[in-house]
Amino acid sequence: MTETxxxxxxxxxxxxxxxxxxxxxxxxxxxxxxxxxxxxQTSIRHVARETGFSLGxxxxxxxxxxDLLFKIQQRTFSTLLATQEKEMAGGGGARSRLRRFIRNxxxxxxxxxxxxxxxxxxxxxLQGDRFAAIAELRRRYFNCLAVVVGELLEVExxxxxxxxxxxRRTLFVFGxxxxxxxxxxxxxxxxxxxxGDEMVSLVLDGLNGEQSAWPPTDLExxxxxx
Amino acid sequence: MTETxxxxxxxxxxxxxxxxxxxxxxxxxxxxxxxxxxxxQTSIRHVARETGFSLGxxxxxxxxxxDLLFKIQQRTFSTLLATQEKEMAGGGGARSRLRRFIRNxxxxxxxxxxxxxxxxxxxxxLQGDRFAAIAELRRRYFNCLAVVVGELLEVExxxxxxxxxxxRRTLFVFGxxxxxxxxxxxxxxxxxxxxGDEMVSLVLDGLNGEQSAWPPTDLExxxxxx
Amino acid sequence: MTETxxxxxxxxxxxxxxxxxxxxxxxxxxxxxxxxxxxxQTSIRHVARETGFSLGxxxxxxxxxxDLLFKIQQRTFSTLLATQEKEMAGGGGARSRLRRFIRNxxxxxxxxxxxxxxxxxxxxxLQGDRFAAIAELRRRYFNCLAVVVGELLEVExxxxxxxxxxxRRTLFVFGxxxxxxxxxxxxxxxxxxxxGDEMVSLVLDGLNGEQSAWPPTDLExxxxxx
Amino acid sequence: MTETxxxxxxxxxxxxxxxxxxxxxxxxxxxxxxxxxxxxQTSIRHVARETGFSLGxxxxxxxxxxDLLFKIQQRTFSTLLATQEKEMAGGGGARSRLRRFIRNxxxxxxxxxxxxxxxxxxxxxLQGDRFAAIAELRRRYFNCLAVVVGELLEVExxxxxxxxxxxRRTLFVFGxxxxxxxxxxxxxxxxxxxxGDEMVSLVLDGLNGEQSAWPPTDLExxxxxx
DNA sequence: TATGAATGAGGATTCATTCAT
DNA sequence: GATGAATGAATCCTCATTCAT
Numbered sequence: 001m002t003e004t005x006x007x008x009x010x011x012x013x014x015x016x017x018x019x020x021x022x023x024x025x026x027x028x029x030x031x032x033x034x035x036x037x038x039x040x041q042t043s044i045r046h047v048a049r050e051t052g053f054s055l056g057x058x059x060x061x062x063x064x065x066x067d068l069l070f071k072i073q074q075r076t077f078s079t080l081l082a083t084q085e086k087e088m089a090g091g092g093g094a095r096s097r098l099r100r101f102i103r104n105x106x107x108x109x110x111x112x113x114x115x116x117x118x119x120x121x122x123x124x125x126l127q128g129d130r131f132a133a134i135a136e137l138r139r140r141y142f143n144c145l146a147v148v149v150g151e152l153l154e155v156e157x158x159x160x161x162x163x164x165x166x167x168r169r170t171l172f173v174f175g176x177x178x179x180x181x182x183x184x185x186x187x188x189x190x191x192x193x194x195x196g197d198e199m200v201s202l203v204l205d206g207l208n209g210e211q212s213a214w215p216p217t218d219l220e221x222x223x224x225x226x
Numbered sequence: 227m228t229e230t231x232x233x234x235x236x237x238x239x240x241x242x243x244x245x246x247x248x249x250x251x252x253x254x255x256x257x258x259x260x261x262x263x264x265x266x267q268t269s270i271r272h273v274a275r276e277t278g279f280s281l282g283x284x285x286x287x288x289x290x291x292x293d294l295l296f297k298i299q300q301r302t303f304s305t306l307l308a309t310q311e312k313e314m315a316g317g318g319g320a321r322s323r324l325r326r327f328i329r330n331x332x333x334x335x336x337x338x339x340x341x342x343x344x345x346x347x348x349x350x351x352l353q354g355d356r357f358a359a360i361a362e363l364r365r366r367y368f369n370c371l372a373v374v375v376g377e378l379l380e381v382e383x384x385x386x387x388x389x390x391x392x393x394r395r396t397l398f399v400f401g402x403x404x405x406x407x408x409x410x411x412x413x414x415x416x417x418x419x420x421x422g423d424e425m426v427s428l429v430l431d432g433l434n435g436e437q438s439a440w441p442p443t444d445l446e447x448x449x450x451x452x
Numbered sequence: 453m454t455e456t457x458x459x460x461x462x463x464x465x466x467x468x469x470x471x472x473x474x475x476x477x478x479x480x481x482x483x484x485x486x487x488x489x490x491x492x493q494t495s496i497r498h499v500a501r502e503t504g505f506s507l508g509x510x511x512x513x514x515x516x517x518x519d520l521l522f523k524i525q526q527r528t529f530s531t532l533l534a535t536q537e538k539e540m541a542g543g544g545g546a547r548s549r550l551r552r553f554i555r556n557x558x559x560x561x562x563x564x565x566x567x568x569x570x571x572x573x574x575x576x577x578l579q580g581d582r583f584a585a586i587a588e589l590r591r592r593y594f595n596c597l598a599v600v601v602g603e604l605l606e607v608e609x610x611x612x613x614x615x616x617x618x619x620r621r622t623l624f625v626f627g628x629x630x631x632x633x634x635x636x637x638x639x640x641x642x643x644x645x646x647x648g649d650e651m652v653s654l655v656l657d658g659l660n661g662e663q664s665a666w667p668p669t670d671l672e673x674x675x676x677x678x
Numbered sequence: 679m680t681e682t683x684x685x686x687x688x689x690x691x692x693x694x695x696x697x698x699x700x701x702x703x704x705x706x707x708x709x710x711x712x713x714x715x716x717x718x719q720t721s722i723r724h725v726a727r728e729t730g731f732s733l734g735x736x737x738x739x740x741x742x743x744x745d746l747l748f749k750i751q752q753r754t755f756s757t758l759l760a761t762q763e764k765e766m767a768g769g770g771g772a773r774s775r776l777r778r779f780i781r782n783x784x785x786x787x788x789x790x791x792x793x794x795x796x797x798x799x800x801x802x803x804l805q806g807d808r809f810a811a812i813a814e815l816r817r818r819y820f821n822c823l824a825v826v827v828g829e830l831l832e833v834e835x836x837x838x839x840x841x842x843x844x845x846r847r848t849l850f851v852f853g854x855x856x857x858x859x860x861x862x863x864x865x866x867x868x869x870x871x872x873x874g875d876e877m878v879s880l881v882l883d884g885l886n887g888e889q890s891a892w893p894p895t896d897l898e899x900x901x902x903x904x
Numbered sequence: 905t906a907t908g909a910a911t912g913a914g915g916a917t918t919c920a921t922t923c924a925t
Numbered sequence: 926g927a928t929g930a931a932t933g934a935a936t937c938c939t940c941a942t943t944c945a946t
Contacts, residue, residue, distance in 0.1 A: 506910065
């Protein structure tokens with residue numbers, strides 16, 4: 001998304017050397033709160049308190065609450081998308097590209113947990129043009145993976161998008177990826193790198209194709225929650 | 227969950243023949259609204275308007291808003307859980323039980339879309355005892371599948387819960403299942419039965435294990451959204 | 453305007469014996485404030501403080517601020533309109549009816565100063581259906597006088613509405629009537645009854661037709677303001 | 679009003695060749711907005727956006743929002759007043775001067791619609807010294823007409839101001855003139871010149887003294903609104 | 905059982921104004 | 926002369942909840 005697009009959605013601050021770091025801090029703090037409590041339960045007041053801004057001062061940095069959410073998603077998602085599109089253009093077999101896509105995604109999950117969670121779960125909190133802009137990013141992100149899945153299913157690449165089978169398999173994979181926000185516990189689960197390998201293994205070969213590796217290498221603990 | 231449990235969380239109504247159907251209508255309507263807008267954005271007022279109740283009258287049927295959510299989850303999840311625990315106790319090989327679990331889950335997805343969506347996405351809107359009670363149901367539900375996954379991974383059943391590998395593979399599958407709420411479109415995607423088969427196939431054999439089946443059987447349409 | 457119409461615009465309270473007097477007090481107090489400060493500068497907070505209500509409690513009596521204004525105008529204007537339509541239907545020559553219309557209007561000016569001022573100056577603060585409903589009342593009120601003016605101009609009654617001359621003469625008279633809010637001072641100006649006679653005289657015979665009556669009967673004082 | 683007066687109310691800008699046109703543009707744009715939406719609903723922000731100024735930059739040209747309104751009224755009203763005082767000093771019979779006063783007023787109505795509307799309806803938005811200064815202009819404007827009305831009523835000129843009858847007749851005429859802002863529609867009503875003649879006719883001879891002139895010369899249309 | 909009436913806290917947003925630069 | 930950045934007060938409104946009836 002270009003600066004022109006950015007302007008179209010009313011962000012009037014955050015481009016100067018003085019304000020850029022403040023906007024940054026603001027978006028990060030907001031993403032944290034929204035990841036924890038959800039968008040609708042995160043109040044501007046709360047963000048202001050957290051960042052030391054005055055309530056009114058917040059509105060110098062975004063048009064309204066929805067715009068704040070948009071800016072978070074726009075910034076985060078476009079960066080991730082760029083990374084992945086470049087990665088996918090880098091060539092390699094389908095299995096390799098699947099592995100790289102998942103690894104990159106999970107690396108981002110680790111480094112930008114809150115922001116990515118917000119991107120994943122709060123698309124529907126946007127509306128109109130802002131919704132459309134982020135939905136388009138998401139569509140492109142989806143396509144990155146769909147192409148790979150299509151190849152793995154031996155479907156000609158050009159037809160991948162209109163193939164329901166590819167669509168659904170791709171969405172299965174996204175389901176696995178996105179749901180991780182709901183349960184991942186760094187103390188309990190293996191590193192995200194290993195996690196990615198486990199997922200790739202499942203996706204490529206299924207449970208039956210995996211080798212049994214008992215006992216597990218990670219720490220045994222009584223389960224709480226799921 | 228027994229009536230005693232029910233009492234413990236303040237439900238003092240809905241047990242007489244006269245009130246039971248009203249409570250039912252209320253929970254259903256609430257679930258619909260909460261599935262569409264989320265819990266925090268669904269107001270008691272809105273539910274009252276939708277059901278024809280007076281605002282104050284609602285509070286005869288639940289203690290507070292959180293209790294309303296609890297009752298929905300409790301009613302829905304315990305029913306589904308009972309079905310699946312019985313089903314899993316019914317025997318059969320791991321592959322068969324995996325297939326049956328997924329099919330039942332998706333059948334419930336079809337017949338109780340709103341309620342199941344609320345159970346899936348609004349656990350964290352509960353707190354304290356109510357959270358714990360539903361989390362326990364969810365844990366048992368998780369176990370139903372985890373046992374099967376453990377067998378498929380050739381892990382001894384008794385150790386499944388404490389095995390991180392089983393835990394994660396199971397959560398991958400739940401990710402696929404739960405994420406369906408975000409994209410399933412009956413006009414576009416095949417029936418949920420077929421959807422279940424596709425998922426089972428992926429889980430058991432992976433993408434590479436699936437046979438290519440081009441052209442797809444479902445209607446071709448240009449993709450919009452993801 | 454019927455009760456059905458009333459319902460259409462969302463007033464959900466004020467019909468029971470317990471609430472009717474409270475609604476009444478509320479509308480009266482609001483009209484006072486709005487007459488003094490204008491609609492946009494009168495805050496709900498202010499009205500609440502004045503009437504002893506809690507801020508939130510106000511909204512039991514009206515949907516929103518615009519609805520409050522609407523209720524004031526609706527109540528006041530429909531009463532006045534009914535009076536005048538009945539009066540105009542009572543027969544008599546055009547001169548007589550002109551005199552009665554102006555007298556009634558000014559009597560209402562005296563007895564319901566604030567409400568009538570709000571009706572006169574705040575129509576444009578309404579929008580959509582509410583605007584249309586009050587505009588229709590106003591149109592009918594206009595017609596009451598326009599018919600008389602048409603007769604005085606010897607225009608056939610049936611054609612009065614489409615005659616620009618009648619329209620404009622009628623609006624001249626309303627200009628005189630409405631502007632009184634801006635200057636009338638009971639200590640300084642004669643009684644409204646006498647004021648009405650003076651206006652009727654001007655309208656019928658013009659300044660030249662009036663008899664000189666110096667010295668005036670009312671108190672002489674140095675002018676302040678206009 | 680002299681430069682000294684101007685200074686007294688805080689205008690510290692707009693006197694240099696470079697700033698004068700900017701101040702001019704600013705006042706004109708503000709008047710437009712205030713005429714359309716009213717003073718209290720016109721924000722400095724809005725004016726800034728409309729004129730291309732920065733929000734902060736506005737305050738170089740006026741002390742505060744009230745000062746902006748004052749400057750508009752001061753500029754507009756003093757010009758109009760000068761015109762009329764000169765015109766009234768120009769001699770001629772009372773009927774002639776009445777006609778000229780009304781014509782000039784309506785010419786100003788046409789050429790400075792927004793400014794005059796603001797002068798007419800927003801006096802009470804000023805306070806203290808600023809109110810007093812504009813009220814004095816208005817008093818002098820009132821007197822211009824009151825003298826003529828006094829003559830027409832055969833009252834000695836010197837006594838006109840303290841004569842309630844003159845006062846009220848004059849205010850009736852101003853009511854007609856000022857109310858025009860509420861209804862004049864160039865597509866529907868005759869030219870303002872003709873409008874002035876119609877008003878003069880009413881004021882001098884009353885409705886009965888006007889000759890019937892059916893059919894009217896202006897376009898017949900079904901009435902909408904009043 | 906259920907309603908009508910009311911409250912108080914909190915939410916998003918706007919706005920006049922200031923001040924360092 | 927003019928701007929960018931920020932503030933704090935005020936505004937409209939929603940909402941979970943209560944309680945007398």
